[in-house]
Amino acid sequence: MAKQNFRDTQQAAGRILAELKQGRYAPLYLLSGEEGFYTDKISAYIAAHALNDSEREFNQTVVYGKETDGPTVVSLCRRYPMMSQRQVVIVREAQAMRNFDALGVYAQQPLASTVLVICYKGKSFDKRSVVYKQLAGCPGAVVLEASTPRDYEMEGWMRDLFAARGCRIEPKAIQMLADHLGTELQKIDNEVEKLFTRLPDGTQEITAAHIEQNIGISKDYNNFELTRALSERNMARALTIADHFAANPKDNPLPATLATLFHHFQRIVTLGIAQWENRKQGRPAMTGLSEMEIARLLKLPAPFFAKEYIGAAANYPNAKVFTILGWLREFDMKSKGMNAGSAGDGELLRELILRIAML
Template structure:
C-alpha cells in the first residue's frame, strides 16, 4: 500500500482491520498514525475505545485481548502498538493477524524494520508480512527516505493546503537552508505560512528573509561566487556566514555542488534539458541544471580532480583537530577559485 492509498482510506473512512506503518521518516509515520487513529475513532469515546501499547512492554496475548475487545458505543476501536517489531516472534499476535477482529483497527507502528530486526527472531519466529497476506488489501505502508524531487513536491503540497503556492526555486532554496528533515520542514512551512498570511505566493526572497538568510550573504551566493572564481566576494560571504553557520556544513554543501557540476560536465543532453536530465545528475528540476550548466564548461577535468582533494582535506582537518574555521574555509576558497593550472 502506498502512502496515497492510506490517505484515501483515511479520507473515505474505509479501514482495514490491520495496518503496519513503518519507515525511516519518523515524522510521516507519526503523522499518518495520528491521522488514521483520529479518523477511525471519529465520534467515539477514546477512553473506552483506544489503547496504546508498546512491544517492549507487553506480549502478543495482551495485544490480541485488546484488539478482540468490543467497541463501547462506537463503530470500532483502535489499538496502536508502538515498537511493534519486538513482537515479531509472538505466536499470540500471529494467531490474531490470521483472523483479526472486524470491529478493531490494529496499527502496528515502527520507525524502520531493518534486515537485522526481521532476522532477530530466528526461522521459527514469525514475520509480520506472512500473516498479513490474507487481507483483502496489503496493509503495509513504508515511508522511506525522500529524495529532493519528492521533498519539493511535498513542500508545494503543504503550502497548497494552506492556500498558497511556492515556486520551484524557492523550494530548492528552502531545502538547501533547512535540510531534508521532514519534521523541521513541516515546522518551517507553518511558520512561513503564518508570517506571510496575506500572500498567495511564497517567493525566494520570503524564504531567505524568513529562514534567517541574508539576500547577499547566504550559502547560495557563496557557491555562486566560487563558481565565478570571485575570491574576494566569496571570502567576504564566508566570513559573514561563519558567524552563524557551521563550517563543516558549508563544506558539505560546496562538495555536493561540485559533485553535481562534475556530473553535468560529462552528462550528454539529448535535445532540450528536461527535469529527467536534472534528476539524472542529482538535482530535482530543469532550472537547477541550467543554472549550473553555465559554469560547468569553465572547469577542466584536472580541476575537478584537485578540487575534490581540497574539499576532502578541509573536511578532514576540521573534524580531526581544533582549527580556526575561517582559516580552513578561506584557504579552501583560494584553492577552489584558483585558475585550473594552479588548483
C-alpha cells in the same frame, strides 16, 4: 512486494489518507520503512478521526513497543468496543516490541471491530519472514513501506506541500529550505506549518524573502548562494558568505556546508563527463542536452538550475574538479579535528575557498 520508491510512497500514502477521509477503516495498518513522516501522518489521522471524543476515552489505546509485548497487544486487540462500532489500538515504535510474532498470529483471525495500527519506524520488514506474510496477508490489511526521499525528489514534494495549502513556491525558496532542513520531511512540514501562521491571508506565492523573514534562513548568506558564487567564480562573494558563516556557526555548520559543496562539485564533474562524451563522438558538447535533460542527469530540484551548472562546467574542467573533491575530503577530516591545528571552522572554510580561487 518490491520496495517502494519515494514517489510510490507519496501516492500510496495519499490513497490511504483519501480512504480514511471517506470513513473507510481497515482492520490492520502495517506502516513501516526508513522515513517515518507518513507513518506518523496516517497514525495521527486515525487517532484523531476514527472515534469521536466520547468514544475515544474507552476505545482507543496507544502503547509503545519498549513498554509492551506482542501478547499484551493481542489481548488489547481482542477486546470488544464499549458503546462504539470500533476500537483503535496504536502500537508506536513497534520495532522495539518483544514477542512481535504474536501479532502475526492475531492477523490470521483479527477482530472485525478492532483497528490495529502498527508503526514500525526506521527500518523495513524482511518480506520473506513468516510474520510479515501473516500481517500483509490479513484480509483487508493496509501496508505501507515508506522510503527516504533523494535530494532531487524534494522539489516536487515541497511544491505539493505548498500547493495543498493553495500556494506556489519559487525555486530559490525551495533550495533554501532543502539546504537548511535537508530531506527530513517532518521538520520541513513543521517549519511550513509555522510559516503559514505568520503569512498574510491570501499569500499566493512563497518567495526567498518569506523564508528569510519567517524561518530565519538568510536569503543572501546560505549554502545555495555559496555554491552559486563558486560556480560563477565570484570569489569575493564566496569569501563574504564564508565570513558570515564564521560569524554564525550554529546556523551554518561546516560539515553541512562541506557536504553541500561535495555534492555540488560531483554534479559539475558529472556534467563535464557528459560534455566530454559528446565531444568524443564528434558532437558539440551540449548537443541533445536540454535544461530539462541536464536537470534529470544531475538530479536537480528544478530545470531552473541547469544554466548555473552549464556555466560551472565551463569554469571548472574535470581535472580541477577532481582536485577540489580531494580538498573537500581533506577539509572534512579537518572539520572533525584531524590535522586541523588550531584553525576554527570559519578559517577552514576560508582556506578552502582561497585554494579553489587559486586553482
